[in-house]
Amino acid sequence: MKIGIISRNKKLYSTRRLIEAAEKSGHEVRVIDALHCDIDIASSAPAIRYKGDTLEYFDAIIPRIGASISFYGTSVVRQFEMMGTYSINESVAISRSRDKLRSLQLLSRKGIGLPRTQFAHSSDNIKKLIETVGGAPVVIKLLEGTQGIGVVLGETAKAAESIIEAFRGLNANILVQQYVKEAGGADIRCLVVGDKVVAAMKRQAQEGEFRSNLHRGGSAQIVKLTKQERETAVKAANIMGLNLCGVDLLRSSNGPVVMEVNSSPGLEGIETATDKDVAGMVIDFIEKNAKPHKNRTQGKG
Numbered sequence: 001m002k003i004g005i006i007s008r009n010k011k012l013y014s015t016r017r018l019i020e021a022a023e024k025s026g027h028e029v030r031v032i033d034a035l036h037c038d039i040d041i042a043s044s045a046p047a048i049r050y051k052g053d054t055l056e057y058f059d060a061i062i063p064r065i066g067a068s069i070s071f072y073g074t075s076v077v078r079q080f081e082m083m084g085t086y087s088i089n090e091s092v093a094i095s096r097s098r099d100k101l102r103s104l105q106l107l108s109r110k111g112i113g114l115p116r117t118q119f120a121h122s123s124d125n126i127k128k129l130i131e132t133v134g135g136a137p138v139v140i141k142l143l144e145g146t147q148g149i150g151v152v153l154g155e156t157a158k159a160a161e162s163i164i165e166a167f168r169g170l171n172a173n174i175l176v177q178q179y180v181k182e183a184g185g186a187d188i189r190c191l192v193v194g195d196k197v198v199a200a201m202k203r204q205a206q207e208g209e210f211r212s213n214l215h216r217g218g219s220a221q222i223v224k225l226t227k228q229e230r231e232t233a234v235k236a237a238n239i240m241g242l243n244l245c246g247v248d249l250l251r252s253s254n255g256p257v258v259m260e261v262n263s264s265p266g267l268e269g270i271e272t273a274t275d276k277d278v279a280g281m282v283i284d285f286i287e288k289n290a291k292p293h294k295n296r297t298q299g300k301g
């Protein structure tokens with residue numbers, strides 16, 4: 001098979017591992033930088049020009065679209081879909097997952113456990129907003145943040161109000177969320193491929209920090225999931241329409257709640273913590289599922 005990895009950098013751990021796994025299974029693999037793709041809009045023959053040449057046909061692509069290039073990156077994935085290439089994650093699903101509010105709305109419609117969350121653009125009653133999610137402490141998040149940046153803990157009602165006012169002054173889209181204290185500064189990353197959690201790790205925030213992101217100094221260890229956690233992760237991935245994703249759960253006193261679903265999950269932390277060949281499982285999934293024009297939306301959404 002001819003597999004394309006849509007990535008800005010060949011040297012990144014995840015990209016390197018996917019190349020390695022694809023080659024090990026005898027596939028031809030090429031790394032494509034989305035920002036160097038020119039999209040050729042032609043109704044009969046959609047094409048992509050890459051660094052001056054027309055790009056050859058790929059049987060499958062693995063999009064790894066960084067948050068900073070969501071718009072152009074997903075447009076390139078959509079173009080591949082229109083050309084008939086199978087994408088492990090569809091462009092519409094990636095776009096959906098990039099917006100925390102939209103993701104939470106979709107998940108809540110289907111009864112997935114979520115932290116109590118309020119979204120408001122210019123609420124007239126910030127106090128009410130905080131009370132609705134259970135009162136302080138509350139978590140305030142920028143809708144398009146990543147790596148824990150833009151996630152703030154409002155420890156008291158007063159602090160929360162000031163933070164919300166400050167974000168609002170910057171015209172930022174935010175959500176206010178119940179702080180799941182009983183999670184103890186830990187979250188669970190479930191790596192989903194298809195309809196299975198293939199690896200899971202628990203990330204623990206460092207002392208004095210509530211955000212467990214590895215980028216914020218959190219540490220990872222292997223964890224055994226409950227059946228309910230496993231089912232929640234797979235269902236969330238399915239609702240989002242993602243075949244490859246990281247579903248982040250918090251262990252709340254009411255069972256697992258989904259915090260977010262990442263469509264370009266990093267492989268380094270999870271492979272290191274679990275010693276599993278996640279990249280190999282991604283390639284296996286592609287071997288079983290890649291067929292021309294198989295994506296559900298094929299650029300329609």
Ligand SMILES: Nc1ncnc2c1ncn2[C@@H]1O[C@H](COP(=O)(O)OP(=O)(O)OP(=O)(O)O)[C@@H](O)[C@H]1O
Nearest residue numbers: 115139145146147148149151178179180211212213
């Ligand atoms: N409601 C909450 N209750 C308790 N802890 C939370 C809550 N929301 C977020 N956290 C903590 O803060 C961290 C960062 O939050 P979140 O994952 O929403 O942000 P992010 O910036 O999108 O991160 P990512 O890089 O994973 O996309 C979480 O991993 C978790 O440890």
Ligand SMILES: [Mg+2]
Nearest residue numbers: 145146147260
């Ligand atoms: Mg995120």
Ligand SMILES: [Mg+2]
Nearest residue numbers: 148213248260
């Ligand atoms: Mg997160």
